Amino acid sequence: MPKAVRLYVAYVDAVNRWVGRIAMYLVFVMMGILFYSTLSKQFTLPALWTLDMAQFVMVAYYLLGGGYSMQLGGHVRMDLLYGGWSDMRKAWFDAFTVLLLIFY
Template sequence: MPQVIRAYVRYVDAVNRAVGRFAMCLIFVMMGILLYSSISKTFFVPALWTMEMAQFTMVAYYLLGGSYSMQMGTHVRMDLLYGMWSDRTKAWVDCFTIFFLIFYLGVLLYGGFNSTEYSLQYGERSNSAWRPYLGPIKIIACIGIFLMLLQAFAMLFKDIAKIKGEEL
């Protein structure tokens, strides 16, 4: 494989590993928010922001951690035949199916950019009692989708190298 592809795969893997490790910590942030919500409802005045903030944290956790789970191979797979195949056959099938994922992520990112642009331009807010701005969470969603798209290309390059008998 050319050196530029090797560098791309190394860089994308490093970035997604760092972002994924950070995203792992967001589950604890969400747990803290929900714990605060339970305590405030029991002993104090219920906070308006806790449930929606927990949802935003879960969105960030899920989307920022998606590329890391793809990199680690921990995504859910339909394993009727896949587990019996050789590594090279798996790489061939993955090279074919990754294009569906790339198309899906491209469409999702396009829609995400349009939605984020609208949200920032018009100051879109949630319809809840707290009424937070939706722009920041939409930006985080776009970043997560973009990182998954970069990781999908890195996985494609890894599979092509595996077919050629190389290792990236």
């Protein structure tokens, strides 16, 4: 592999690691928004924006954290079949399922 490609891949991996580690904290942001929603409803001052904002944060968490999870190999797989496959078949299957993850 050419040196320029290796440098590009290393750069993308580093950015992906950085973004993934930041995205981990979006769960706490979402929990805070939902907690605020609960408190505001208890005091009869419901904030209408909280459900939409929590959904947006969840989508950001899913999209930004997905690459980091794939980088670490943390996605759930059907190991009954996947474990016995060759590395090339695993790579093709991973490439196909990434498309399904994106469109989900």
